[in-house]
Amino acid sequence: MLRNKWMLVAALGASLLTGAAYAADPVKIVYIPKNTGNPYFDSIIKGFEDGCKKLGCEFTTVAPATAEATSQIPFLTAQLQRGVDVVAISPNSPDALNQVFDRARSKGTIILSVNSDMPGNEDHRDAAILPVDFTKTGPSQVELLGSQIGYEGDIAILSATTDAPDQNVWIAAMKDTLEKDPKYAKMKLVTIAYGDDDPQKSTTEAEALLANYPNLRGIISPTTVGVAAAAQVVETAKKADKVKVVGLGTPNQMRRFIENGTVDAFQLWSPYNEGLLAAYFAVGVKNGTIKNEAGTVVEVPELGKVTIGDKSVLKTQADLTTFDKKNIGDFNF
Amino acid sequence: MSLVRRLARAREAGILVMLVLFSLVVGLIEPRFLSGETVRIVLLAIPLIMVAAMGEMMVLLARHVDLSIGSILGFSAIAAGMVFRDHPEWPLFIGFAVAILSGAALGFVNGLIVTLFRLPSIIVTLGTLSLYRGLLFILSGSKQIDPNDIPEPIIRMAQTSPFGIPWIVIIAFAVALATWLFLTFTQVGRQIYAIGSNPGAAPLRGIRVVPVTILVFTLSGALAGLAGIIYAARFGYVNPGITGVGFEFTVIAAVVIGGVSINGGIGSVAGTMLGVLFLGAVQVALPILGVSGFWQNAIYGGIILIALVIDRTVRAGGIRGLLARGTA
Numbered sequence: 237m238l239r240n241k242w243m244l245v246a247a248l249g250a251s252l253l254t255g256a257a258y259a260a261d262p263v264k265i266v267y268i269p270k271n272t273g274n275p276y277f278d279s280i281i282k283g284f285e286d287g288c289k290k291l292g293c294e295f296t297t298v299a300p301a302t303a304e305a306t307s308q309i310p311f312l313t314a315q316l317q318r319g320v321d322v323v324a325i326s327p328n329s330p331d332a333l334n335q336v337f338d339r340a341r342s343k344g345t346i347i348l349s350v351n352s353d354m355p356g357n358e359d360h361r362d363a364a365i366l367p368v369d370f371t372k373t374g375p376s377q378v379e380l381l382g383s384q385i386g387y388e389g390d391i392a393i394l395s396a397t398t399d400a401p402d403q404n405v406w407i408a409a410m411k412d413t414l415e416k417d418p419k420y421a422k423m424k425l426v427t428i429a430y431g432d433d434d435p436q437k438s439t440t441e442a443e444a445l446l447a448n449y450p451n452l453r454g455i456i457s458p459t460t461v462g463v464a465a466a467a468q469v470v471e472t473a474k475k476a477d478k479v480k481v482v483g484l485g486t487p488n489q490m491r492r493f494i495e496n497g498t499v500d501a502f503q504l505w506s507p508y509n510e511g512l513l514a515a516y517f518a519v520g521v522k523n524g525t526i527k528n529e530a531g532t533v534v535e536v537p538e539l540g541k542v543t544i545g546d547k548s549v550l551k552t553q554a555d556l557t558t559f560d561k562k563n564i565g566d567f568n569f
Numbered sequence: 570m571s572l573v574r575r576l577a578r579a580r581e582a583g584i585l586v587m588l589v590l591f592s593l594v595v596g597l598i599e600p601r602f603l604s605g606e607t608v609r610i611v612l613l614a615i616p617l618i619m620v621a622a623m624g625e626m627m628v629l630l631a632r633h634v635d636l637s638i639g640s641i642l643g644f645s646a647i648a649a650g651m652v653f654r655d656h657p658e659w660p661l662f663i664g665f666a667v668a669i670l671s672g673a674a675l676g677f678v679n680g681l682i683v684t685l686f687r688l689p690s691i692i693v694t695l696g697t698l699s700l701y702r703g704l705l706f707i708l709s710g711s712k713q714i715d716p717n718d719i720p721e722p723i724i725r726m727a728q729t730s731p732f733g734i735p736w737i738v739i740i741a742f743a744v745a746l747a748t749w750l751f752l753t754f755t756q757v758g759r760q761i762y763a764i765g766s767n768p769g770a771a772p773l774r775g776i777r778v779v780p781v782t783i784l785v786f787t788l789s790g791a792l793a794g795l796a797g798i799i800y801a802a803r804f805g806y807v808n809p810g811i812t813g814v815g816f817e818f819t820v821i822a823a824v825v826i827g828g829v830s831i832n833g834g835i836g837s838v839a840g841t842m843l844g845v846l847f848l849g850a851v852q853v854a855l856p857i858l859g860v861s862g863f864w865q866n867a868i869y870g871g872i873i874l875i876a877l878v879i880d881r882t883v884r885a886g887g888i889r890g891l892l893a894r895g896t897a
Contacts, residue, residue, distance in 0.1 A: 273711040273809035301706065301810060398862040430862030435804040435811065436617075437852075443610045444856030447601060461811070464716065468805050472613070472728045489806065492716040 263293040263522045265515065266315045267350065268325040271303040276460060276486055276507055277326065279569035280351065283511020284324070291519045296320075305329035309336060316340050322518040324348040324365075330401070334360045346521055350514050351507070352402055353549065362521070363528055363548035365514045368505040368556055370402070373458065374409025376503060376556045377482060378420060381454045384480040384500055388422040389453030392445045394466050394483075396433040396459040406458050426452070431462045438465035446473055457483035463502060467493040487559055487567040494564050501560040508569060509539055510552045517550060583880050584828055584843045588850065591872075595854045602857050612734075613727065615849040616741035617803065619842065621796045621820045622827075623748040624676075624789030626841045629824060630752075631785045632765040632833025633690035637679060638793040639816035640701035645672040646797030646807040647705050650714030653723070653801075661722060668794045675701055676790015680783035690786075698817070706809050714807040727802040737799045744792065749838040761785060765833025823848045826876045847876065 267284050269277030281297050288295040298315065300307035305328050313336060315323060323340065327333055327349055337347050337360045346362045353364040381391060393410065395403045407428060414420045426449050431438025438457075442465050445452060455470075457463040463483030467490065470479050476498045485502045493499040516536045520526030526534055532544045542550050559567065596603035621638050628635045649668035652659065679697055683690045726736035752758035760781050764771045771778050801807055827844025829836030851872050855865050 271810050272706060273709070273713060273811075275713045275715070278712070301702065302814075303810075427859065428862075429856060430865075432862075433811075435806075435808075436614075439804065440610070440614060440852055441856050443613075444853065447604070447606045447610065448857060448859065464806065465804070468803075488715040488717070490716075492805070495717075 263291075263322060263519050264318075264320045265293050265295050265322040265324060265518050266318075266320045267295070267297045267511070267514075268308050268311055268315070268323065269297070269299045270326045270328050271307075272299040272301055275488060275569065277351075279486070279507040280326075280511040280514075282569070283508040283513075284515050285511075286508075287512045287515025287519075291515060293515065293519050295515070303328050305332045309333065312336055312340075316343075316345060320345065321522050322346045322348065324350045324514050324518065326351040327354055330354040331357045331360075337361060346518060348514055348518060351510060355401065358547045363517065363544070363550060365510055365517065365550050365552065367507060367510045367552050369551050369554050370405065371409065372555060373406045373484075375413045375417075377406070377456050377458060377484075378410050378413045378423070380501060380503060380558065381456055381480060381482045382420055382423055384482065385423075385453040387420060390424050390426045390449055390451050391454040391456065392426050392449065392452060393428045394438065394442055394445065394455055394457040394459075394462045395428060395430050396462060398430050400433075400459070403458050410456065431457075431459075431465060433459055433461045435461060435465055438462045439469055442466040442469040443473075446470070446475060446479065452479050454480040454482065457481065459483070460485050460489055464489050464493075467499050471496070471498040485559075486569055487564050488569060490559065491564055494559070494561055501558050503556040503558050505553055505557055512536060513539060513542060513550060513552050581828060581837065581840045581843060584826060584840060584847060584876070587876055587879060588843060588847045591847065591854070592850060595850075595858060599858050602854060607853060607857065611846070611849045611853050612738050613803070614852060615845050616737040617796050617799050618820055618823055618848065619741040619845045620744050620799060621789075621793050621816070622823050622841050622845050623744050623838070624792035625817075625820050626824050626827070626829050626836055626838070627748070627752070627761055627785050628690070628789045629821075629829045629831060630761050630765045630833060630836055631782055632768055633683065633782065633785070634694065634821070634831075635676070635679060635786060635789045636691065636694040636817050636821075637675070637697040637701055638789060638796075638820060639813035640698050640705065641672050641675045641790050641793040641813075642797045642800060642816055643807075643809065643813035644675060644701050644705040644708070644797070645669070645794035646800050646812050647709045647714065647809060649798055650718060650801060650807040651709065653720055654714055654718035657720070661720060664723070665795075665798055668797045669791050670794070672794020672797065673787050673791035676793070677783060677787045679790065680786030683786065684779045684782050702814075709809045711809055713809065714801070716805045719801050719805055719807075723798070723802050724805055725802075727799075737802055740795070740799065744795070745838055745842055752838065757781060757784065762834055765830075765835075767834070819848065822873050826873065826880065828880060848873075 267281060284295050298311045300311060308328055323345060334357055341347055349361045349364040351367060354361060393407055395407060414423055414425055429441040429445055431441045438461055455466045457466045463485040466481045470476050470481055481499050483502050484504050490499060490502055513536055517534055521528050526532060528548055530544055530546055534542045544550055625635055625638060645668040648671045649664040652664045652667050679694055682693045728735055730736040730739060760776045763776055764778055764781060800812060823844040824841050826847055828840035860868060
């Protein structure tokens with residue numbers, strides 16, 4: 237243990253030296269979120285910025301106006317022409333960017349998939365920084381709702397689009413948990429509605445859930461637009477005491493509903509920490525202090541240790557963070 | 570004149586028949602659809618579309634089209650939201666004024682470009698659709714207006730009023746009434762029809778086409794701005810990249826289903842209201858019927874097309890006698 241620490245100090249010292257040698261030429265990192273104006277990605281950006289302030293890397297961020305499959309390509313190519321060392325990107329498509337990635341990597345640019353991976357296309361990026369152990373999302377949401385309704389009654393899911401890959405994986409896990417864990421035997425999933433991450437459609441779908449299922453006890457909405465819409469609908473219909481809303485939301489989006497009692501608790505992770513980890517990882521790999529292979533431990537002072545997993549996947553935190561009346565005041569994103 | 574009025578009446582009869590038939594068919598499959606709860610949901614869903622549809626209808630009547638209303642709605646909602654967020658001590662009506670006036674200003678620019686350079690409005694507003702969206706990103710610094718930045722009284726507008734019916738519903742019907750009064754009883758209102766019926770002949774009849782056209786675009790912008798406030802009230806937040814995106818298609822579909830002619834000159838407030846109601850009923854019916862998310866878009870689009878085909882058939886007089894007489 238002690239020896240490890242000394243090695244780390246030595247490595248840090250070495251990185252300081254190399255850092256000094258390249259002082260005129262800091263690591264250039266660009267982060268390309270799915271789209272601009274999304275408070276969730278603003279939080280990741282903040283993490284990158286703070287990380288780079290400490291590490292001395294040069295950070296920029298650019299983003300398309302809409303989250304379409306190919307809308308990131310022009311931004312990506314422009315940044316590559318500018319000569320960035322690391323491209324961190326939250327891809328809008330699992331494969332539309334493969335060719336651009338391949339060309340960039342052949343010239344030594346590091347490609348990081350941030351916030352979601354590119355399933356089936358892991359060969360086209362260097363590593364993926366994920367916010368949390370995603371296998372826990374489904375079960376953890378079921379438990380959060382169950383604990384609020386006494387593990388009994390009709391429940392529904394309000395998702396994003398029918399083909400949203402993350403949500404579909406989580407929903408499959410929710411179904412699995414509900415079926416197999418006897419603890420949830422009395423909770424009955426009555427339907428899955430899709431709000432397309434559009435406020436209008438999510439609202440109409442949530443209203444239909446209340447109208448169609450008079451005995452509904454709870455709604456799980458694993459998407460930030462959906463959970464806010466469901467909360468707003470339950471508040472408008474004055475059914476907050478009868479129908480519990482849980483889901484994945486950002487504290488700023490949900491604060492009003494927590495404070496006025498419409499929502500008891502919701503969950504997420506820390507996009508800020510994700511940006512921070514990505515910055516440390518990027519600089520470490522570029523400077524050679526972090527070996528990008530399974531089993532390597534990455535240490536971030538504010539976060540602790542994160543071990544690189546299979547296919548170079550890094551999970552920022554193990555469990556989801558639950559936000560409620562007690563702790564929501566501590567978060568601002 | 571009486572022929573035109575009879576045609577207009579036939580058009581409204583057509584959409585009314587469709588609305589009733591659609592509700593009956595859906596109600597037959599799923600009786601819950603014909604409940605007070607559904608009426609409440611539809612009434613909450615339509616104000617946003619109805620307010621903007623009144624503006625879009627006037628633009629279509631003048632033989633133009635305004636594709637930029639979704640971006641105007643977004644711009645106005647962000648502008649008002651920033652006032653609410655950054656100056657919570659200011660009275661609420663300032664936020665309303667900012668939304669309506671900024672919408673009017675953007676609409677005025679549309680009208681100015683269309684008339685000054687004699688450009689087709691479909692191209693001009695396609696340009697400003699992007700331009701205004703871009704401006705709203707710059708104005709907001711790409712930051713969303715969060716739910717706790719929207720004042721409680723604004724959010725309560727979508728929930729209640731002293732009369733029991735939510736304020737946004739009252740506002741929507743008040744706007745429709747005002748539009749009807751304007752089009753029916755003012756000279757300028759009648760001139761809008763005249764311009765759309767025959768743009769070439771309008772100046773010969775002493776109509777000042779340029780100012781009236783600019784006014785129409787300005788009104789459309791102002792109403793889209795008012796819709797921005799309704800958006801903030803109903804959804805409780807304003808996001809620069811989401812708010813109002815694709816909104817123009819919903820509104821134009823509602824107006825055209827309501828019997829307003831894309832070729833100008835023909836259309837009515839009552840027809841537009843029915844078109845909005847029909848679209849609102851369809852939007853609410855699909856989830857109530859439990860139509861799978863995979864099918865909803867296709868069915869929604871299909872119903873709009875069927876509505877238009879039926880309407881066109883009715884107008885062409887083909888089965889007009891059958892349908893119109895059946896309901897008379």
